[in-house]
Every structure is written in structure tokens, then in C-alpha cells.
Amino acid sequence: MKVLILGAAGMIGRKLVNALVSSGLPNAAVSKLVLYDIVMPQAPEADFPVQCLKGDLSESGEAGRLAELDCDLVFHLASIVSGEAETDFDLGWNSNLRASWALFEAIAERTRKVSSEPPKIIFSSSIAVFGGPYDAAIDDEFLCAPQSSYGAQKACIELILADYCRKGFFDGMSVRLPTICVRPGKPNLAASSFFSGIIREPLNGQEALLPVETSVRHWFASPESAVGFLLHAADLDTQKLEGRRALNLPGVSCTVEEQIEALRSVAGEDVVKLIKPVPDARIRAIVDAWPEDFTAKRALKLGFKADDNFEAIVRNYIDKELSN
Numbered sequence: 001m002k003v004l005i006l007g008a009a010g011m012i013g014r015k016l017v018n019a020l021v022s023s024g025l026p027n028a029a030v031s032k033l034v035l036y037d038i039v040m041p042q043a044p045e046a047d048f049p050v051q052c053l054k055g056d057l058s059e060s061g062e063a064g065r066l067a068e069l070d071c072d073l074v075f076h077l078a079s080i081v082s083g084e085a086e087t088d089f090d091l092g093w094n095s096n097l098r099a100s101w102a103l104f105e106a107i108a109e110r111t112r113k114v115s116s117e118p119p120k121i122i123f124s125s126s127i128a129v130f131g132g133p134y135d136a137a138i139d140d141e142f143l144c145a146p147q148s149s150y151g152a153q154k155a156c157i158e159l160i161l162a163d164y165c166r167k168g169f170f171d172g173m174s175v176r177l178p179t180i181c182v183r184p185g186k187p188n189l190a191a192s193s194f195f196s197g198i199i200r201e202p203l204n205g206q207e208a209l210l211p212v213e214t215s216v217r218h219w220f221a222s223p224e225s226a227v228g229f230l231l232h233a234a235d236l237d238t239q240k241l242e243g244r245r246a247l248n249l250p251g252v253s254c255t256v257e258e259q260i261e262a263l264r265s266v267a268g269e270d271v272v273k274l275i276k277p278v279p280d281a282r283i284r285a286i287v288d289a290w291p292e293d294f295t296a297k298r299a300l301k302l303g304f305k306a307d308d309n310f311e312a313i314v315r316n317y318i319d320k321e322l323s324n
Contacts, residue, residue, distance in 0.1 A: 001025060001028045001029065001030055001031055001072045001073055002030075002031055002032045002034070002069075002070070002071045002072045002073070003020065003025075003030055003032070003033050003034065003071060003072070003073045003074075003075070004034040004036065004066065004069060004071035004073070004074045004075070005017065005033070005034070005035050005036065005074075005075045005077065006036050006037070006057065006066075006074065006075065006076045006077055006078040006103075007036075007037055007075075007076070007077035007078035007079070007124075008035035008036055008037050008041040008052075008077075009035075009037035009038075009039050009040070009041040009042075010037065010077060010078075011180075011183055011184060011185060011223065012077055012124070012180065012223060012226050012227065012230075013035075013037065013041070013075075013077050014041075014042075015223050015224070015226075015227050016075060016077070016227050016230055016231075017033070017035065017041075017044055018044065019227050019231065020033060021033075021044045021045070021046045021047075025073075025231065025234060025235065026231055026232070026234070026235040027235055028235075030048050031048055031049075032048055032049045032050075032051065033046065033048060033049070033050045033051070034050075034051045034052075034053065034069055034071060035050065035051070035052045035053065036052075036053045036054075036055060036057075036066065036078075037054065037078065038054070038055070038056050038057075038078075039054065040052060040054040041053075041054075056099075057078060057095075057099040057100075057102070057103060058094050058095045058098060058099040058102075062099075062102075063099070063102035063103040063105070063106035064106045064109075066103065066106065067103070067106035067107045067109065067110045068110065070110070070114075070116070070119075071119055072117070072119055072120070073119060073120050073122070073234055074107075074119055074120070074121045074122070074172075075122050075124075075230055075234070076100065076103070076121055076122065076123045076124065077124045078099075079095070079096050079124075079153075079154075080092050080095040080096055080150075081150070081188055081189050081190035082126075082128060082148060082150040082151075082190050082191045082192065082286065083189040083190050083191040083193070083286070084189040084190075085148070085149045085150035085153060086148055086149050086150060086191070086286065087189075089149060092149050092150060092153055093149070093153060096150070096153035096154070096157070097153045097156050097157060100123075100157045100160070101157070101160055104121075104160055104161060104164050104169075104170075107119060107121070107169065107170050108164055108167075108169035108170065111168075111169045111170060112169070118168065118169060118170040118171060119170050119171070119172075120170065120171040120172050120234065120238075121161065121170055121171070121172035122172060122173060122175065122230055122233045122234055123157060123158070123161055123172065123173070123174045123175070124174075124175060124177055124230070125154045125155075125157070125158055125174040125175060125176045125177065125246060126150070126151065126154045126176060126177060127176050127177070127178060127179070127219055127248070127290060127291055127294070128146055128148055128150050128151030128154060128289075128290060129144050129146050129151050129154050129155040129158065129176065129246075130142060130143075130144060130145065130146065130151070130290070130291045131145040131146050131147035131151070131289055132147070132288075132289060132291075134291050134292065136293065137253070137293040137294060137295050138248065138291050138293065138294045138295065139294075139295045139297065140248060140295070140296075140297060140298045144158075144246075146289075147289035148286060148289055151289075157174070158174040158245070158246045161173075161174055161245065162174075162243075162245040162246065165238070165245055166243070171238055172238070172245065173233055173236070173238055173241060173245045173246070173247060174245060174246040174247070175229055175230065175233050175247055175249055176246060176247060176248050176249055177221065177226055177229065177249060178219040178220050178221040178249060178250075178251035178252075178294075178306070179192045179195055179218055179219060179220050179221075180196075180220075180221060180222070180223055180226050181195050181196045181199065181220045181221070181222065181313060182196045182199045182200050182222070182223075182313060182314065182316075182317035182321075183196040183200070183223065184200070184223070184317070184320075184321045191283055191286040191287060192218075192287070192290075194208075194209065194210060194211055194212070194283065195218060195220070195256075195259070197209070198210050198256070198259065198260065198263075198275050199259065199263055199314055199317065200317065201274065202263065202267070202271045202272065202274040202275060203263075203267060203271060203317070203318065203322060204322075205274070206274065207274050207275075207276055208274055208275050208276065209276055209277075209278045210256065210275050210276065210277045210278065211278060211279060211280035211283040211284065212256065212279070212280075212283060212284050212287055213256070213279075213284075214255065214256045214257035214260065215255055215256070215257065216255060216256050216284075216287060217253060217254065217255045217256075217292040217293065218253070218254070218255075218256075218287070218290065218292060219251045219252070219253050219290075219291060219292060219293060219294060220251050220252045220253075220254065220307075220310065220313060221249065221250075221251040221252065221306050221307060221313075222306075222307050222312075222313045222316045222317070223316075223320075224316060224320065225251075225305070225306045225307055228304075228305065229249050229304055229306075232303060232304055232305075233247075233304075236302060236303075240302060241302075244298075247298060247299050247302070247304075248294050248295075248296050248298070248299060249294075249296060249299050249304055249306070250294070250296040250299055250300055250304055250305065250306040251294065251296070251306045251307070252306065252307050252308075252309055252310050252312075252313065253292060253293035253294070254309075254310045258310060259310055260272055260275065262309075262310040262311040262313075262314050263314055265311055266311060266314045266315060266318070267314075
């Protein structure tokens with residue numbers, strides 16, 4: 001199977017690459033891996049050919065270039081993050097929605113021209129497609145009503161993907177990822193970045209700024225769980241979705257206070273003392289528009305699995321990142 005990863009140089013993209021190189025797909029052999037990002041991805045050592053491409057999907061001709069690669073499976077992880085999409089309105093809509101639509105149309109056009117099996121597309125969506133007021137735990141019937149540009153862009157892409165799948169231009173689904181925590185590396189422009197920062201920075205001996213109250217509750221999954229979600233989605237028979245191709249994924253619901261308590265349990269009080277409250281009304285306003293908990297019954301029934309608790313997420317970061 002020929003696999004294309006868009007956003008391959010990002011954190012989840014790199015971890016997905018490593019998983020494909022080390023273990024492959026659940027029930028298929030990888031014959032070739034194509035890595036694409038706005039910066040040149042690094043080619044891993046692998047038992048199959050790896051092609052690295054640099055480009056901007058929002059630029060004219062890029063979508064067609066990728067469609068002509070004739071890949072069997074596409075992981076669409078590329079996007080402008082939430083904070084940047086909210087700050088730069090035009091950039092967010094161009095890089096997220098218009099670029100994705102161009103990709104879908106280019107792949108659909110190729111499907112119309114050739115008789116080969118249409119590809120499968122796994123699109124990484126977000127819980128930002130929802131907007132309040134919220135139930136205590138959102139079920140699979142909850143209204144999709146985003147309260148941010150980023151969430152609106154993700155919701156639009158979900159709808160376009162579903163309609164193209166309905167028409168048979170390609171197969172696929174949208175997986176609504178929880179906030180990924182603890183993200184390794186440096187903070188990014190995502191409004192949710194601090195959720196990782198208040199764990200990552202103290203564990204690395206650095207001060208972390210907390211822009212919201214400790215009572216704020218949110219929905220999390222580890223990077224390894226995110227990769228597991230993507231691989232499971234790639235292997236899933238989409239007929240089981242019964243036409244509802246966007247899926248809320250399982251995760252861990254906890255407050256910032258519970259995050260901090262998990263960090264204290266694992267690493268001690270001196271590490272926790274490196275967290276400094278610095279209120280930020282802009283960040284709080286964005287976070288207030290996000291859901292706090294999900295039932296994720298459909299995803300669990302379909303075999304998706306997440307972390308047991310937030311302490312497991314902290315230990316996962318220590319085992320996978322600090323040990324290296």
C-alpha cells in the first residue's frame with residue numbers, strides 16, 4: 001500500500017512515520033511512504049521506499065501534484081493551528097479549508113479519470129467543531145456549532161469529505177482528536193498549547209505560564225494514542241460508520257488542577273512550583289468555547305482506545321521523550 005502523510009514534519013506526523021516504519025499498517029504492507037509538508041520532512045530508514053516532498057498545499061497546482069502520486073491511503077494532518085487561525089482570518093481559511101477542498105477535488109478528479117480503486121483519506125479534525133452551551137459529557141448526537149474560525153474550518157472540511165465519500169470519489173473519515181498532551185518540543189501557536197506547557201516545561205526544569213484558572217476542564221489524549229487512533233481509522237471498515245463519517249474519539253477529561261496533581265504525584269512539589277499563573281483573557285475566551293468531556297460511545301464500540309488517566313499521559317511523556 002502506497003501511503004501519503006500530509007503534515008509529516010509535525011509532531012504527530014513524525015510519530016506516525018515512526019510507527020509505520022517500525023510496525024507498518026495493522027493489516028496491510030506499506031509499499032511506499034510519501035511525506036509532505038511546508039518544510040522538508042526527514043526521511044527515516046525504512047524497509048520500503050520513502051519520498052520526501054516540500055510544498056504548500058494552499059498554492060496553485062499542489063493538490064494536483066499530490067493527487068497524481070496515486071496513493072492508496074492519505075493521512076491529512078496538515079493545518080494552521082487554532083490560535084493562528086483565529087488571529088489571521090484569511091490565512092486560516094486559505095490554508096485549512098481551501099487547501100483541503102482543493103486536495104479532495106484533485107483526488108476526485110483523478111478518480112473520475114482512472115478505473116483504479118479510490119484512495120482512503122483519514123482527516124485529523126478537532127473537538128473545536130463543537131460550541132457551547134455544553135452537556136456535562138457530549139454524546140455522539142451533540143450539535144456541531146463551532147465558536148472559532150479553526151473549528152468552523154474543521155467542520156467545513158468534515159462535511160466536504162463526507163459528501164465526496166458519499167459520491168464514491170474516495171473513501172475516508174474524519175477523526176476528532178482530543179487535545180494532544182503532552183506535546184514534546186517547543187510551544188506552538190495553538191490556544192491549547194499551555195495544557196502541554198504546564199507539564200512539559202516543569203519536567204524540563206523550566207518555568208511554565210498558566211493563562212487560565214485551575215478549574216478549567218478539558219479533553220486530552222497522548223501523542224501515542226493519537227497515532228493509534230489514526231492507524232485504527234486506516235484499518236476500519238467505513239461501512240460501520242453508517243454514513244456518519246466524523247467520529248468523536250475517546251480521551252481523558254480532567255481539570256488543570258487534576259493535571260497539576262498528576263504532575264505532583266509523578267515528579268514532586270519542586271517541579272509543580274515552576275508553574276506560574278499569568279491570566280490571559282484571549283486564551284481563556286477561546287478555551288471557554290471548547291467542550292470538556294465526551295462519551296465517545298461510537299468510537300469505543302468501533303475499537304478506538306485512549307489513555308487510562310492523566311497520570312498515564314504524564315508518565316508516557318517521561319518514558320517516550322525525557323528518557324531520550
